[in-house]
Amino acid sequence: MAIVFKELVKASVTAVDSEDVIRQVGKMLYDNGFVKDTYVDAVAKREKEYPTGLQLKGIAVAMPHTDSSHVHKPAICVAKLDKPVVFAHMGDPDTLVEAEIIFMMAIQNPDEQIDNLRSVLKVFTSEEAVNAFRNAKDDRELYEVADQYLNEQ
Amino acid sequence: MKKVKILCVCGSGTVSSAMVAAKLREQLKEEGFDADTVETSPNGIETEIAGTHYDLIACVSPVHADYGIPKVNAVGMLTGLGEEKVVEDCVAILKTV
Numbered sequence: 001m002a003i004v005f006k007e008l009v010k011a012s013v014t015a016v017d018s019e020d021v022i023r024q025v026g027k028m029l030y031d032n033g034f035v036k037d038t039y040v041d042a043v044a045k046r047e048k049e050y051p052t053g054l055q056l057k058g059i060a061v062a063m064p065h066t067d068s069s070h071v072h073k074p075a076i077c078v079a080k081l082d083k084p085v086v087f088a089h090m091g092d093p094d095t096l097v098e099a100e101i102i103f104m105m106a107i108q109n110p111d112e113q114i115d116n117l118r119s120v121l122k123v124f125t126s127e128e129a130v131n132a133f134r135n136a137k138d139d140r141e142l143y144e145v146a147d148q149y150l151n152e153q
Numbered sequence: 154m155k156k157v158k159i160l161c162v163c164g165s166g167t168v169s170s171a172m173v174a175a176k177l178r179e180q181l182k183e184e185g186f187d188a189d190t191v192e193t194s195p196n197g198i199e200t201e202i203a204g205t206h207y208d209l210i211a212c213v214s215p216v217h218a219d220y221g222i223p224k225v226n227a228v229g230m231l232t233g234l235g236e237e238k239v240v241e242d243c244v245a246i247l248k249t250v
Contacts, residue, residue, distance in 0.1 A: 057233065057234060068167060090169065090214070090231065091214055107167060107168050110167045114175055124232060
C-alpha cells in the first residue's frame with residue numbers, strides 16, 4: 001500500500017530542536033488529515049521518554065512516532081533538515097545523534113503496515129538507499145525517492 | 154525447527170518492536186528457530202509475561218528491571234550496525250532453552 005504521499009514530503013525544514021522538528025513535521029500529518037489533534041503532543045512527549053534517533057552508517061535519522069490511537073490514516077512523513085538537529089538515540093538516551101532526515105510515522109496497525117515498516121528498515125540499513133534520500137534536492141526528487149523505496153510498487 | 158517465544162519491547166509497543174520482530178523472525182529462521190514474537194511497551198512487560206512463557210526479551214527501549222528472562226539489545230536490527238551481533242546474542246540464548 002501507499003504510505004508516502006506528495007503532501008507529506010519536504011526537502012527543506014529548518015528547526016531549532018527535536019521538539020520543533022516534531023511540531024513542524026507533525027503539523028503536515030495533521031493538516032492533511034492523517035492524524036488526530038492529539039498526535040503531535042503525544043509524539044513530542046514520547047520522544048522525551050523513548051527517543052527515536054538512530055545512528056546509521058554515515059548518517060543519523062530519527063523516526064518519531066506514537067500509539068496508533070492518535071492516527072486516522074497510516075502515513076510516513078519524510079523531511080530533510082537544513083541543519084542537523086540533536087535527537088537522543090533509541091534505546092540509549094545518553095547518546096545524542098545529529099539527525100539529518102526525519103521519518104515521522106503515523107502507523108495504525110503494525111501488522112497491516114508491516115511491509116511498509118520492512119521497507120523503512122531496508123532504507124535504514126542500506127547506505128545506497130539512505131544516500132538517495134540525502135541527495136534529493138527538492139520536494140519532487142525527495143518524493144520520487146520516498147515513493148520508490150517506501151511505497152509498494 | 155526449534156520453537157521459541159520472543160517478547161519485543163519498544164517505547165510505543167508497536168512500530169519499532171514490529172520492525173524488530175519481523176526482522177528477527179526472518180533471521181532466526183535461517184538459524185533454525187521458529188520464533189513466535191509478541192510486541193509490547195516497557196509498561197506492558199509484566200502483564201505479558203504473567204501468563205505466557207518467553208525465552209527472550211528483545212528490546213529497543215531500555216529495560217532496566219530483571220524479569221528473570223534473558224534480554225538482548227536489538228537496536229542494531231533497526232540501524233543495521235551490529236545486526237549480526239544481535240542475531241548472535243539471540244542464538245546464544247535460544248540454543249540453551
